[in-house]
Amino acid sequence: MTKRAQFDRVSLAFETPKGRLNVVEDVSYDIDDGDFIAVIGPSGCGKTTMMSMLAGFQKPTTGNVLFDGRPVAGPGPERGVIFQEYGVFPWLTVKQNIAFGLTLRANRVVASERDAICDHYLGLMGLSDFANSYPKHLSGGMRQRLAIARAYAVKPQFLLMDEPFGALDAQTRSNMQNLLLRVLQTEGKTVMLITHSVEEAIYLASRIVVVTARPARIREIIDVPFGYPRDESIQERPEFGELRSYIRQLVMDEYRAQQAQMRPVSFSE
């Protein structure tokens, strides 16, 4: 297995008006080709910050974040990102949003192919009826699906997904999870997914990184004992339930620790 991405003793601190805020601390792990890493931890602990270093928007204060063996220098189309805030372009129609990446020099395709790709994802995401609507007419869940379609359309080898299914109802969420598993099966991607759902982490991931309350450190890295392809039946297996209770306990501990430090906000040094 080749190493796609590496966090090597990575720490990151923000300089704020109130002082230095340690957000990520001494994090090391590797993401191999074909891995599906789920990162789980209390909100506000530093998960998005950790991911944005790999996406290329933040530089670690100390340590290295490597992609294909080289330090990450900035964002790029080989690392597709689905942002927690979606970021759908309000001035483009749904279809133009999906086509956006395909109109760029980095991954330009001929118009007919672009149309075909757009129609494909419009259908997959249940957005066909809204192809020519502007995002202001979409619900939160539809915007989220649009952001996912736009990222999938350029076929990145590596997907960084920040709570991508958070705004979806249970049914759509499980459809999207199954769709993601199918896409991975056919396109063989590597994924780093941030989630706050323990079930989602176990159902999708090959490894789960549980992080601590802020600053985010690694609490434990857990191998998920299920192979791919997967379907919902694994959720009925006793190992699934055991793993779920175990991880829930870890996450609960860290959630309490995070709550305890929320008020008053504590800054180190």
Place this chain on the structure above:
Amino acid sequence: MDGTGVRRFVLGLTPWIGAILLWYAVRWSGFVNISLIPAPHQVAAKFFELLTKEGLLIDIFASTRRVFFGVLLGILVAVPVGFLLGWYRPARTFADPMINFFRALPPIALIPLVIVYFGVDELAKLVILFYASFFSGVIVMYEGVSQITPLYIRVAQTLGANQAEIFRKIIIPLTVPHILTALRVALGVAWATLVASELIAAQRGLGAMIQNASTYFLLDVIYVGIICIGLIALIMDMILRKITARLLVWQDRAIA
């Protein structure tokens, strides 16, 4: 016009009819000297007289042209300057006090200097209108541009956009709404400044007409001038709003 069109037209007309009735009411109330308030029908008669005999259209044209070019030039400069100030935060902290200083100066106070430096011809009037349009436009631009979130740029980068593509496909669409707002604000300010600019030895123009009339105490002419300025400003604003609505269908806010 369909049903809702008619209703909107009637609704839009109501306050005007109300204003005219109020105007008559004030005249008839006896609280003010009637000779100081010409009646609406007298003003209307004066309007037609000026239109047919005195070349009112020439005044309207002269003023509209001044405002048009003053705003055009002011906005042409305000857009890039406001954009740079909004985009680069350090530039803003540096230029902010300066811009507010100049914006606070009433154009009328600058007239003596403008005459000294630019003479008394068309150029001087243009300079005054340019000044007013530029400073009102530049503030709208940089306030707007500084509120653009980096999220869309980040999204574009992760999809593979290069610098030129980010500018063309992200920054320009996000800037257009602010340009249109700056244009509307500048247009309003320029019409408000017109009378002052035409204090400078203007032969023709609505501001000049008002000033000449005031020398001879021709109140009805003054009223005609004021109403013309208001109406043309209103029409220009309505045209701009139509253009804005057309260009910004994607925006959330409903534009009438």
